[in-house]
Amino acid sequence: MIDHDRFLSTAARNYEESAIRRTGALAARIPDLISFAPGYPAEEMFPWEALDTIASELFTARQGHTLQYGATRGYRPLIEQLVTTLAARGIETTPDEIIVTTGSQQGLDLAGRALIDPGDVVLVELPTYSGAIAAFRNLQASLVGVAQDEEGLSIETLDATVAELAATGRRPRFIYVTPNFQNPTGLLMSAGRRQALLEAAARHGLLILEDDPYGSLYFEDTTTVDDTRAIKSADCDGRVIYLGSISKTLAPGFRVAWLVAPPAIAQRVELAKQATDLCTGVFDQRVVHAALSRGIVDALAPRLRAHYQAKRTVMEDALCASLGARVRWTQPRGGFFLWAEFEPHVDDRQLFEQAIANRVSFVIGSAFYVNGEGHRCARLSFSAPSVERIREGVSRLAAAVRALGEG
Numbered sequence: 001m002i003d004h005d006r007f008l009s010t011a012a013r014n015y016e017e018s019a020i021r022r023t024g025a026l027a028a029r030i031p032d033l034i035s036f037a038p039g040y041p042a043e044e045m046f047p048w049e050a051l052d053t054i055a056s057e058l059f060t061a062r063q064g065h066t067l068q069y070g071a072t073r074g075y076r077p078l079i080e081q082l083v084t085t086l087a088a089r090g091i092e093t094t095p096d097e098i099i100v101t102t103g104s105q106q107g108l109d110l111a112g113r114a115l116i117d118p119g120d121v122v123l124v125e126l127p128t129y130s131g132a133i134a135a136f137r138n139l140q141a142s143l144v145g146v147a148q149d150e151e152g153l154s155i156e157t158l159d160a161t162v163a164e165l166a167a168t169g170r171r172p173r174f175i176y177v178t179p180n181f182q183n184p185t186g187l188l189m190s191a192g193r194r195q196a197l198l199e200a201a202a203r204h205g206l207l208i209l210e211d212d213p214y215g216s217l218y219f220e221d222t223t224t225v226d227d228t229r230a231i232k233s234a235d236c237d238g239r240v241i242y243l244g245s246i247s248k249t250l251a252p253g254f255r256v257a258w259l260v261a262p263p264a265i266a267q268r269v270e271l272a273k274q275a276t277d278l279c280t281g282v283f284d285q286r287v288v289h290a291a292l293s294r295g296i297v298d299a300l301a302p303r304l305r306a307h308y309q310a311k312r313t314v315m316e317d318a319l320c321a322s323l324g325a326r327v328r329w330t331q332p333r334g335g336f337f338l339w340a341e342f343e344p345h346v347d348d349r350q351l352f353e354q355a356i357a358n359r360v361s362f363v364i365g366s367a368f369y370v371n372g373e374g375h376r377c378a379r380l381s382f383s384a385p386s387v388e389r390i391r392e393g394v395s396r397l398a399a400a401v402r403a404l405g406e407g
Contacts, residue, residue: 011118016134034393036362039183039248039336040384045307046251047291047300054290058283066283072274074100074258075285081292082258089215090233091242096263099270100280104213104245104257106273108135108176111209111241113272114265115173116141121165123175125153127339127368127377129183129211132176143370144172150330152189153177155196162204174207174241180228181214181335184368184379188223188333194231201239208235213245213257216301218334219309228334238262246288248336249304250297254284308336308383311390315382318391322398326405336383339365341376346404348375354403360396 005013058066073079079095086093101107108131116122118140124132126145136143144165147157158175165172177197179189189197201208208231215228232242245257259269291297312332319327319340327340342351348364355361365377380397382390 011138011140014140015138030356030359032359033356034360034385034389034396036360036380036382036385036393036397038384039381041248041252041304041336042307042311042384045300045304047296050291050294050296051251051287054287054294057290058286066286068282069278070280070282070285072278072280073270074098074280075282075289078256078285078289078292081289085292086242086244086260090229091260092233093260097260097266099259099261099266099273100285101243101257101259101273102277102280103247103252103255104211104243105131105135106276107243107257107259108132108209108211109139110269110272110276111243111259111261112136112139112141114268115207121170121172123158123161123172123206124370125177125182126371127184127365127374128176128370129178130363130367132211133368133370136176141173142170145370146175148182148185148187150187152179152182152187152193153197155193155200158197158200159204162206172204172206174209175201176209176211177231178211178214179231180212181217181332181337183214183335184337184363184365185330185339186332186335186337187330187339188218188227191227191229194229195234198231198234198239202237206239208240209243210240211243213243213248214335215244216249217304217308217336219312219332220305221309222331222333232260241265246291246297249301250288250291254288255281256284256288305334308334311382311385311387312338314387314390315380315394318394319398322394323401326398326401336381338380338382340378340380341365342378342401343405344376346376346401348378351378351400351404354400355397358396358400360393360400362397 079098082098083093112135116139120141121144122136122141123144123146126147146161147154210231212230218228232240242260315338327342329338329340332338348366352364363379365374
């Protein structure tokens, strides 16, 4: 048998599997598994009737380009609609700055391809989205973490980290952040910290890659739309590359997202995209265009906020009742995730094994760290399970935590 490994590139040998996908694969093998692992939206909130109307209109019209190959940059009417949609988020842009991507994960990969050479330093939050870790590491970047506090990324730590790197002759290419209800911690970066980050990036000559899939999913008991204003909205010198998506609000199955970048970078991203998928899916983009232009997404947003806010509260109440002081977290003010930190004796890998035995899953905390930390933590997603399944899942998780303590 041929040793196929010897034919692989250095990059391919170091590819990392997504911790979220690896955990999610268990659901098909374990009966009655309650999964807090994937950041899936609630299926009961999909706007089926509105989407059925849009799709029926498109198929009835029988316009050939609806099912034809699409432009690499994206469906032009959608791009023009995104200019208006982004303006409502405070982002002033033009069509030549927008690239439609196949999900925001592709946006991470394409931005990385345009900006990263092997060995380049990329700064990320501690912890950070595991999908970004995989995207940048697969491009052979060297990832360096910057700690967060209750207001988001620590500017003091950022300054110190850049200085330490400079002392060894290394200069970061960009910093990746998720300021709105961060994946995995659920943290909301304060307005003051956002401005300070922009100033620090200018001071150090850094670009900012801002990932914003959850910005419209703020919980109205603690947050307002002003609290989620994009960093990109205050970008006066083209320093911020912005990623947005329809996956968390309309439906993830359409795989429609967007990247906003200065034209010189957007052009290179488009060329990188030509080498990956060449053409975009026009049908998906036409559905999304109609949903945005007809106000369907805007009308759905308040219902989504109320739905996920209620589920967050159910999970918090269940954790308090089942585990009390054995677990702590910062209350999520939006988004899909609760970041649980357990007692010092709890190891995330051992807890995961015990939890699986109890038919409940989550994503281990260490999967979101680039420095080997996070083994006391777990990311719990409350977005997809029903209220009843959240309560039962937390009960099973609590039993797993107690079993470790007894051991």
